[in-house]
Amino acid sequence: MGPGPSVAHPRALRAQAAPLVGHLSNVMLQQMDEIKQGLQYLFQTASPYVCLLSGTGHGGMEACLVNLLERGERVVIAQNGIWGERAADMAERLQLEPVVLRTGKDDEGGSAFPVDTLIAAVRQHKPSALFVVVGESSTGAHQSLGGGRLGQACRDAGALLIVDTVASLGGVPFLADAWGVDACYSGSQKVLSGPPGAAPLCLSERAWSKIQARTTKIASFNWDLPMIGRYWQWQPGAPRVYHHTGAVSTYFALRECLAVVGEEGLEAMWKRHSDAAAMLWRGLAELGLEPYVADPQYRLVTVNTIRVPDGADWAALVGHCLKEYDLEIAGGLGPSAGRVWRVGLMGYSCTRANVALVLEAFRTGLEAQGWTKKK
Numbered sequence: 001m002g003p004g005p006s007v008a009h010p011r012a013l014r015a016q017a018a019p020l021v022g023h024l025s026n027v028m029l030q031q032m033d034e035i036k037q038g039l040q041y042l043f044q045t046a047s048p049y050v051c052l053l054s055g056t057g058h059g060g061m062e063a064c065l066v067n068l069l070e071r072g073e074r075v076v077i078a079q080n081g082i083w084g085e086r087a088a089d090m091a092e093r094l095q096l097e098p099v100v101l102r103t104g105k106d107d108e109g110g111s112a113f114p115v116d117t118l119i120a121a122v123r124q125h126k127p128s129a130l131f132v133v134v135g136e137s138s139t140g141a142h143q144s145l146g147g148g149r150l151g152q153a154c155r156d157a158g159a160l161l162i163v164d165t166v167a168s169l170g171g172v173p174f175l176a177d178a179w180g181v182d183a184c185y186s187g188s189q190k191v192l193s194g195p196p197g198a199a200p201l202c203l204s205e206r207a208w209s210k211i212q213a214r215t216t217k218i219a220s221f222n223w224d225l226p227m228i229g230r231y232w233q234w235q236p237g238a239p240r241v242y243h244h245t246g247a248v249s250t251y252f253a254l255r256e257c258l259a260v261v262g263e264e265g266l267e268a269m270w271k272r273h274s275d276a277a278a279m280l281w282r283g284l285a286e287l288g289l290e291p292y293v294a295d296p297q298y299r300l301v302t303v304n305t306i307r308v309p310d311g312a313d314w315a316a317l318v319g320h321c322l323k324e325y326d327l328e329i330a331g332g333l334g335p336s337a338g339r340v341w342r343v344g345l346m347g348y349s350c351t352r353a354n355v356a357l358v359l360e361a362f363r364t365g366l367e368a369q370g371w372t373k374k375k
C-alpha cells in the first residue's frame with residue numbers, strides 16, 4: 001500500500017511464469033498485438049503508435065523527451081514534485097532548453113497547477129513541448145488537463161503535450177485522444193499491478209509527424225521510437241524488425257494486466273479508486289490526520305499523502321505497519337520527505353479491506369507512540 005510497486009495481480013504472476021518464447025516468435029507477436037489493443041483501451045486512444053517499452057517509467061519519460069525534441073528546443077516543465085525535477089534533469093542532459101514552472105515559493109509541492117497558468121506559460125514561452133505529471137506521486141497532487149483545454153492550447157501554440165501518467169493511469173480518468181495528449185507513458189508496477197519493467201507508451205499522429213520531421217538523429221539507440229515501432233509494427237503490414245529483445249515474461253504479465261483492466265472496465269476502476277480514497281480519508285479524519293494537499297481539487301486518489309502531525313514519528317509508524325501488519329506504506333520523497341506518509345491505492349491492492357487494514361495500522365501505530373490529536 002505504498003506508492004508502488006503495488007501488489008501484483010496473481011494472474012500477472014502466473015502469466016509471467018510461462019516458458020520463454022522467442023522475441024519474434026508468433027506467440028510473442030500475437031501477445032504484442034493484443035497488448036496494443038489493451039493499451040489503446042487503457043489510454044483511450046485510436047492511435048496505432050502504442051507499445052510497451054522494455055524499461056520502467058523513467059524509460060518512458062526519457063523516450064518522450066529524446067524522440068520528440070531536438071537539441072536546443074524549449075520545453076516547459078510543470079514541476080510540482082520530484083518527477084518534474086527528473087524531467088528537467090533529463091532535458092539538461094539532452095541539451096534541451098528547459099523552462100521550469102513551480103507551484104509556489106516554498107517548493108514543498110503539495111499542489112498542482114491551475115490549467116490557466118499552464119496555458120499562459122505555453123503562450124508566453126512558446127515551447128516545442130509542455131511536460132506535465134498527472135499523478136505526482138511524491139506529493140500526492142493530481143494535475144488536471146482541463147478536459148482538453150490544455151491540449152487545445154498546446155495545439156494552438158504549436159507545442160506538443162507530454163504527460164506522465166505513471167502513478168495514475170487506470171486509477172483516474174484519462175482520455176488521451178479527447179484531451180489532445182501528444183505523448184504519454186506509464187509504468188507496469190503501479191495501478192496496472194504488474195511486475196516492473198514494461199512502460200506503456202502512446203503517441204499522437206502529431207507527435208509521430210514531429211519525429212518524422214527531425215533533422216538530427218535520435219540521441220538514444222535504446223529509446224529510438226521509430227525502431228521500436230518497427231518491432232511493434234506501427235505501420236500495418238510492415239515487416240517486424242529486431243531492435244531489442246522484448247521483455248518476454250514481463251510482456252506476458254502485462255497482457256494479463258490489460259485483460260484484467262478490460263474485464264473490470266475503466267469507469268468501474270476509476271470509481272473503485274475514488275471510493276477507496278474517500279473511505280481512507282474519512283477514517284484518517286477520525287484519527288485527526290490531515291491531507292498534505294490542502295485543496296481537494298488537487299488531491300490524487302492513487303497516492304494519498306498524509307501530513308505528519310507535530311509530535312508524531314513518521315518512520316516509527318512505517319515500521320509499525322510493516323512489523324505488526326506486514327503492511328508497506330511509505331514516507332515522503334523529494335519535496336515531501338519527512339513531511340508525509342504516502343498510502344497507495346492501486347489496482348489489485350485497492351480494496352475496502354486493505355483500506356480498513358491501513359486505518360487500523362495507523363490507529364494502533366499512533367496509539368503506540370502516544371500521539372493523540374490536540375483538542
Ligand SMILES: *Cc1c(COP(=O)(O)O)cnc(C)c1O
Binds near residue numbers: 057133165
Ligand atoms: C514511479 C513514477 C515514475 C518512475 O517510474 P519507475 O518505474 O520507477 O522508473 C515516474 N513518474 C511518476 C509519476 C511515478 O510515480
